Amino acid sequence: MSQWDTETAEWYAEKYGNYDTNELGLEALTLFENATVVDIGCGTGCALRYASDQVTSGTLIGIDPVPRMVEIAIEQTADHPSTGRIEFHEGSAEEIPIENDTADFVFAFDSFDHWHNQALGLKEIHRILKSSGQLIVVKDGGLPNGSEAKDAFKQSLDKAGFKIKEEKDFKKGSVKCTRWIYSLDKQASRLMS
Numbered sequence: 001m002s003q004w005d006t007e008t009a010e011w012y013a014e015k016y017g018n019y020d021t022n023e024l025g026l027e028a029l030t031l032f033e034n035a036t037v038v039d040i041g042c043g044t045g046c047a048l049r050y051a052s053d054q055v056t057s058g059t060l061i062g063i064d065p066v067p068r069m070v071e072i073a074i075e076q077t078a079d080h081p082s083t084g085r086i087e088f089h090e091g092s093a094e095e096i097p098i099e100n101d102t103a104d105f106v107f108a109f110d111s112f113d114h115w116h117n118q119a120l121g122l123k124e125i126h127r128i129l130k131s132s133g134q135l136i137v138v139k140d141g142g143l144p145n146g147s148e149a150k151d152a153f154k155q156s157l158d159k160a161g162f163k164i165k166e167e168k169d170f171k172k173g174s175v176k177c178t179r180w181i182y183s184l185d186k187q188a189s190r191l192m193s
């Protein structure tokens with residue numbers, strides 16, 4: 001979908017607001033209790049609510065460009081036990097309203113394909129991640145091995161100074177996804193700066 005607005009936000013929240021990829025993306029993922037987690041294109045905030053089971057004293061920050069989506073995320077998190085530690089803000093991958101070197105984990109769960117400018121989004125994520133931080137990308141349905149789309153995806157991460165740590169497929173019922181975990185490639189980052 002290229003256009004996200006109030007109408008599509010409400011449609012998405014109704015139909016996919018708690019989509020299984022949010023739970024699958026966190027499967028066997030070790031976060032830590034005082035981590036700062038930033039979810040880019042957070043939708044209804046579902047992934048952050050799952051992450052809060054592990055991040056019991058840290059901060060969870062959801063970013064989405066659609067004001068209505070941010071409102072829905074706030075509404076859906078209001079009664080959650082971790083509500084005080086989960087915040088939502090308007091922003092985009094291309095302009096993340098977060099200071100440099102802040103995030104231990106950045107999530108991009110089914111949002112990468114929706115960014116207007118992926119190279120700029122990755123540059124922004126690079127900026128806000130701590131040097132020890134990790135970017136976790138989830139894609140519903142995955143990407144076929146050997147496909148142009150998969151090659152392009154991997155090349156864009158590589159070019160932006162990220163280094164693959166893990167690529168893994170997950171399945172729950174009829175929902176399948178792939179999760180990629182990236183760390184910062186310090187050598188490439190030095191060359192880029």
Ligand SMILES: C[S@@+](CC[C@H](N)C(=O)[O-])C[C@H]1O[C@@H](n2cnc3c(N)ncnc32)[C@H](O)[C@@H]1O
Nearest residue numbers: 004041042043066092093109110111114115116
């Ligand atoms: C398919 S939904 C995924 C939502 C949530 N992460 C999930 O997995 O349920 C894509 C989300 O990306 C957001 N989005 C659209 N353009 C974006 C951009 N330029 N930067 C960040 N997020 C964007 C949309 O508003 C929407 O919430």
